[in-house]
Amino acid sequence: xxKLNREEDLLSDLMNQYGQSVWSFIYSITKDATxxxxxxxxxxxQAYRHLHDFRGDASYKTWLFSIAKNKCRDHFRSAFVxxxxxxxxxxxxxxxxxxxxxxxxxxxxAVWDSLLQLKPAYRExxxxxxxxxxxxxxxxxxxxxxxxxxxxxxxRAVRQLREILGKEMETNGIWGNA
Amino acid sequence: xxxxxxxKQGLSETPGRGFTNRMKxxxxxxxxxxxxxxxxxxxxxxxxxxxxxxxxxATAAGWGVYTRTHxxxxxxxxxxVSHSMNPANSGPxxxxxxxxxxxxxxxxxxxxxxxxxxxxxxYGTATQVTPSTDNTASVEYAxxxxxxxxxxxxxxxxxxxxxxxxxxxxxxQDMDGMMPHDSTIQGTPMNAGTTQVFTYQSPSLASFxxxxxxxxxxxxxxxxxxxxxSDGSAYVKVTLGNISGFPLTFAxxxxxxxxxxxxxxxxxxxxxxxxxxQSSQGYSMYVLSSSxxxxxxxxxxxxxxxxxxxxxxxxxxxxxxxxxTKAVNQAKQQLSxxxxxxxxxxxxxxxxxxxxxxxxxxxxxxxxxxxxxxxVMHVDGRLFQFTITSPTEAESVxxxxxxxxxxxxxx
Numbered sequence: 332x333x334k335l336n337r338e339e340d341l342l343s344d345l346m347n348q349y350g351q352s353v354w355s356f357i358y359s360i361t362k363d364a365t366x367x368x369x370x371x372x373x374x375x376x377q378a379y380r381h382l383h384d385f386r387g388d389a390s391y392k393t394w395l396f397s398i399a400k401n402k403c404r405d406h407f408r409s410a411f412v413x414x415x416x417x418x419x420x421x422x423x424x425x426x427x428x429x430x431x432x433x434x435x436x437x438x439x440x441a442v443w444d445s446l447l448q449l450k451p452a453y454r455e456x457x458x459x460x461x462x463x464x465x466x467x468x469x470x471x472x473x474x475x476x477x478x479x480x481x482x483x484x485x486x487r488a489v490r491q492l493r494e495i496l497g498k499e500m501e502t503n504g505i506w507g508n509a
Numbered sequence: 510x511x512x513x514x515x516x517k518q519g520l521s522e523t524p525g526r527g528f529t530n531r532m533k534x535x536x537x538x539x540x541x542x543x544x545x546x547x548x549x550x551x552x553x554x555x556x557x558x559x560x561x562x563x564x565x566x567a568t569a570a571g572w573g574v575y576t577r578t579h580x581x582x583x584x585x586x587x588x589x590v591s592h593s594m595n596p597a598n599s600g601p602x603x604x605x606x607x608x609x610x611x612x613x614x615x616x617x618x619x620x621x622x623x624x625x626x627x628x629x630x631x632y633g634t635a636t637q638v639t640p641s642t643d644n645t646a647s648v649e650y651a652x653x654x655x656x657x658x659x660x661x662x663x664x665x666x667x668x669x670x671x672x673x674x675x676x677x678x679x680x681x682q683d684m685d686g687m688m689p690h691d692s693t694i695q696g697t698p699m700n701a702g703t704t705q706v707f708t709y710q711s712p713s714l715a716s717f718x719x720x721x722x723x724x725x726x727x728x729x730x731x732x733x734x735x736x737x738x739s740d741g742s743a744y745v746k747v748t749l750g751n752i753s754g755f756p757l758t759f760a761x762x763x764x765x766x767x768x769x770x771x772x773x774x775x776x777x778x779x780x781x782x783x784x785x786x787q788s789s790q791g792y793s794m795y796v797l798s799s800s801x802x803x804x805x806x807x808x809x810x811x812x813x814x815x816x817x818x819x820x821x822x823x824x825x826x827x828x829x830x831x832x833x834t835k836a837v838n839q840a841k842q843q844l845s846x847x848x849x850x851x852x853x854x855x856x857x858x859x860x861x862x863x864x865x866x867x868x869x870x871x872x873x874x875x876x877x878x879x880x881x882x883x884x885v886m887h888v889d890g891r892l893f894q895f896t897i898t899s900p901t902e903a904e905s906v907x908x909x910x911x912x913x914x915x916x917x918x919x920x
Contacts, residue, residue: 339537346536350528355520364525371528372536379540384678401673442519461513462520475674479853479873483880487902493512 342379345391350375352392352463353399359454360403362447370402377402389472396459396473445495453488460485625650625660632656666722667748674741684733684745689713695730705735714749723750783915790826792888792918797908812912819879820899822909826918827892833885836892837870840883843896847881848874855884865910875901882906889918 353374358367377398385394446454452474459470460481471481628650629635635650635658651657655671668687672680689711699706708730715729723730736744766785783795786802788810796802796812805811805823813821827836844850853871865871868886875881880903884895893916897909 339540342540343533343537346528346533350533351523354528355523358524368532372532372539375536376539379536381679401676404673442516443522443524446520457516458520461516477853477871479851479871479882482851483873483875483901489516492516496512496515 338379338382341382342375345378345395346375349392349395353395355462356396356455356458357399357403359443359446359458360400360451370399374399374402389469392463393465393469393472396463396465400455400473400475441496445492448495449488449491452484453491456481456484457488457492625665628652628658628665668746670745672743672745677737677741677743680735680743680745684735684747688731688733688747692731703737707733707735709733718749726750783912788824788826790824792826792891792893792916794824794912794917795915796912800908800912812909814908817900820903820906820909822898822906822912823894823896824913825894825896827894829891831892833869833887833892836885836894840870840885840894841872844872844874844881844883847879848876850874855886878902884913888916891918893918 350371354367354371357370357374358364361367361370374395378395385391389397446457449457455474456470459465459473460467465473467481467485468478470485471478474481476484625635629652632652632654635652637650649657649659655673657669658665659667670680670684672683688709691713692709692711695708695710698708709732710727711729711731713729714731715723715727718728720728731747731749734746734748736746738744767782782798784798785793786796787793788802789804790808790810794802799816800812800814802810802812808825808827810824811821812824841850841852851873853873855866855868855871865884865886868884870883870885873880873882878901880899880901882897882899884893884897886893886895895909895913897906899906
């Protein structure tokens with residue numbers, strides 16, 4: 332590989348550090364892995380284009396998630412069928428045993444499945460606050476809503492999640508004696 | 510296991526393959542041909558934008574803008590960064606390198622004058638809007654990225670583009686990248702309220718399009734209007750020649766009785782007819798057709814959503830000698846009788862929205878199934894208190910914010 336310049340180094344670091352988070356965030360909104368692949372790449376391409384615009388008054392993380400949020404918004408707002416731009420996607424082997432994969436999938440399905448049953452705004456606020464450990468101020472910045480609204484949405488979302496997960500637990504018992 | 514931990518553990522997993530190394534490599538390959546843009550910020554007159562708010566409205570005659578300049582006067586004329594369009598400033602969207610169906614120097618980025626095919630190549634498949642919202646013979650197409658174009662005889666004759674608040678500062682760069690490269694600025698840019706207007710001339714457009722398409726202006730002339738509504742977004746309108754008047758402002762008392770208001774609700778743009786409502790408290794406001802406004806009692810009006818009266822807003826225009834500090838304290842007191850008040854930070858919560866960012870007070874409280882948000886702010890120099898009540902599960906009260914931002918008050 333040719334030597335990367337500073338911007339590409341930074342982009343590479345950002346992808347390493349936030350790639351999975353950005354991908355998961357977009358997936359939580361779109362619920363579609365192919366679209367998510369596409370949009371998450373666009374997020375980093377756009378970030379690269381505007382690295383010099385980054386003013387540092389927010390963290391890279393907040394900035395990237397804001398771009399991701401806008402990308403999703405544009406996607407849903409557009410009235411066209413997005414063409415698949417990346418044809419090389421193949422599932423990668425996680426290297427886990429089959430048992431581990433199944434256990435992990437069950438576990439993530441329970442939480443993720445519950446999350447995906449929520450309204451989009453609830454999904455976003457839970458993801459950003461719980462997984463990304465953002466403050467409500469940061470969540471509000473990403474979502475373009477007041478901090479107080481983000482906080483209120485979170486509490487409503489968690490209330491709903493409890494109900495949904497409670498039913499999951501009763502049915503599957505995957506959380507054991509939690 | 511505690512619920513929060515459970516949630517965190519579950520969400521920490523990536524549902525699927527996630528952002529793979531292959532994708533990273535693809536991104537690095539893609540950006541190898543892109544140079545990150547070094548933005549030379551235009552000396553945008555933020556001062557005149559401060560305290561000014563605009564609501565983009567589609568009037569019967571097309572898109573118009575109501576501007577408010579109730580706090581500060583317009584700033585000095587705008588000084589653009591350069592007088593020629595720079596093709597390198599292609600903005601967030603990827604430039605197009607396809608050959609054009611016309612003079613190659615008109616534009617490499619699908620700007621004014623190009624064909625639908627080139628635009629679609631650049632911005633994705635367009636949707637024809639039927640009927641066209643401006644009721645003209647031209648054909649309107651909607652593209653992704655908030656772009657709408659009007660075509661006549663297969664050529665673009667008008668472009669509208671909306672930018673989200675987070676991208677509004679790219680508006681100039683983006684539009685520069687879309688316009689013919691041989692453009693030069695004509696005269697001094699104008700500004701009025703939250704609108705900036707630049708006039709350009711492009712020799713290639715002059716040779717490319719019929720003279721009649723430029724109206725009474727010189728052939729090749731086109732106008733770019735940058736409109737900055739109060740929500741921090743940007744709206745850009747590019748028109749050939751001197752069609753339609755400027756400035757598109759309305760003095761108090763001259764506002765049309767009916768209009769259409771565009772607003773954003775839960776990430777989606779809505780467009781709704783609205784009627785001008787004159788309050789006995791000495792202000793006027795556009796009321797969306799989905800809402801009803803009425804005088805509740807002396808000194809207090811109420812607006813509610815027709816579909817659900819649990820969504821309501823009380824508007825109190827306080828006396829001209831009202832003390833702002835007392836009003837804020839009273840609002841806090843009122844909230845505390847409802848529930849534990851949560852005090853907001855308007856400038857932080859609405860950093861890009863000068864209307865609400867400058868509010869004196871923002872607070873909320875929840876009681877049972879009702880959520881109450883209270884604002885205290887100056888509108889046209891007069892003190893107002895807005896109290897919005899909604900069910901706790903409500904996602905958005907943006908209709909009320911939209912209506913608030915159309916208020917014009919007499920001193």
